[in-house]
Amino acid sequence: MSGIIDDTNNGTAATAASVTAKTTATTAGTTDPTARLVVDNPAPVLRLDGVRKSFGATQVLRGISFEVARHEVVALLGPSGSGKSTLMKCVNLLERVDDGRIWLGDTDITDPRENQDRIRARIGVVFQQFNLFPHMTVLRNVTLAAIKVHHWQRDRAEARALELLDRIGMRAKANAYPDQLSGGQQQRVAIARALMTDPELLLLDEITSALDPMLVGEVLTMVTELKSQGTTILMATHEMSFAHEAADRIVLMRGGVIAENGTPRQVMDESDDPATREFFAHFRH
Numbered sequence: 001m002s003g004i005i006d007d008t009n010n011g012t013a014a015t016a017a018s019v020t021a022k023t024t025a026t027t028a029g030t031t032d033p034t035a036r037l038v039v040d041n042p043a044p045v046l047r048l049d050g051v052r053k054s055f056g057a058t059q060v061l062r063g064i065s066f067e068v069a070r071h072e073v074v075a076l077l078g079p080s081g082s083g084k085s086t087l088m089k090c091v092n093l094l095e096r097v098d099d100g101r102i103w104l105g106d107t108d109i110t111d112p113r114e115n116q117d118r119i120r121a122r123i124g125v126v127f128q129q130f131n132l133f134p135h136m137t138v139l140r141n142v143t144l145a146a147i148k149v150h151h152w153q154r155d156r157a158e159a160r161a162l163e164l165l166d167r168i169g170m171r172a173k174a175n176a177y178p179d180q181l182s183g184g185q186q187q188r189v190a191i192a193r194a195l196m197t198d199p200e201l202l203l204l205d206e207i208t209s210a211l212d213p214m215l216v217g218e219v220l221t222m223v224t225e226l227k228s229q230g231t232t233i234l235m236a237t238h239e240m241s242f243a244h245e246a247a248d249r250i251v252l253m254r255g256g257v258i259a260e261n262g263t264p265r266q267v268m269d270e271s272d273d274p275a276t277r278e279f280f281a282h283f284r285h
């Protein structure tokens with residue numbers, strides 16, 4: 001399945017750039033220690049600080065704090081109803097937090113004075129289903145938000161869309177309608193659309209859970225390829241073995257708070273917490 005995204009040039013360029021940055025920083029570090037600090041501790045792409053959200057009397061998020069570093073893939077896990085989607089919606093400004101702050105880079109996106117469309121252009125989002133408009137072609141689906149919301153010229157949007165569709169091997173389907181594609185192809189198109197504005201952060205909320213099991217693999221392969229290209233991803237998933245394999249870090253939500261935050265091994269294999277062990281035992285067959 002290799003080559004779903006054939007963009008190794010970008011990946012290589014990104015790696016080369018970061019090596020150059022590190023080398024420069026190390027050299028600079030001998031004379032200017034702060035220069036090194038900046039490169040070794042870049043600001044997180046996403047930072048949540050004490051986020052709270054209730055629906056009526058139901059407290060869904062009861063003080064959520066964690067970070068996603070640049071190029072990191074973080075899997076957000078937790079039982080159904082634990083607030084994963086609510087948290088994603090707060091990050092994407094579809095829901096307003098009751099308390100706490102969310103930072104995207106240097107921007108406090110919970111500040112109502114910030115321009116919401118400009119923030120949304122910096123975040124790509126893919127949900128479980130209903131991602132594509134059935135009455136529009138693939139090309140129109142992929143370009144729609146860029147043109148209507150972010151005011152791109154049609155030519156620019158179509159060129160970018162065709163480039164992305166080419167990368168996922170779907171260029172030939174540009175004029176097809178969603179019901180002419182498999183569910184897996186539709187989700188890959190939805191991911192391509194989310195990448196249109198070259199977002200700093202990609203939010204993936206259960207993107208394979210509505211798919212036929214046969215089609216899950218191709219979508220997860222695409223996520224793995226994005227990770228290898230350095231895309232920063234926060235993903236809610238029930239695909240535990242994929243989370244174990246692909247995530248750099250697991251954030252486990254339970255009862256509106258973060259129960260665990262660590263490497264897949266620390267959280268999924270080695271936690272001493274009985275409730276955590278019970279949660280993951282449930283998925284092991």
Ligand SMILES: Nc1ncnc2c1ncn2[C@@H]1O[C@H](COP(=O)(O)OP(=O)(O)OP(=O)(O)O)[C@@H](O)[C@H]1O
Binds near residue numbers: 080081086206
């Ligand atoms: N708009 C809303 N109005 C009222 N309650 C809501 C709303 N959205 C979510 N909730 C409630 O918030 C809680 C968390 O829901 P959420 O969808 O965030 O959970 P989740 O962790 O994503 O679950 P799943 O794994 O099933 O997707 C649930 O009790 C849900 O009923």
Ligand SMILES: [Mg+2]
Binds near residue numbers: 085086205206236
């Ligand atoms: Mg959900």
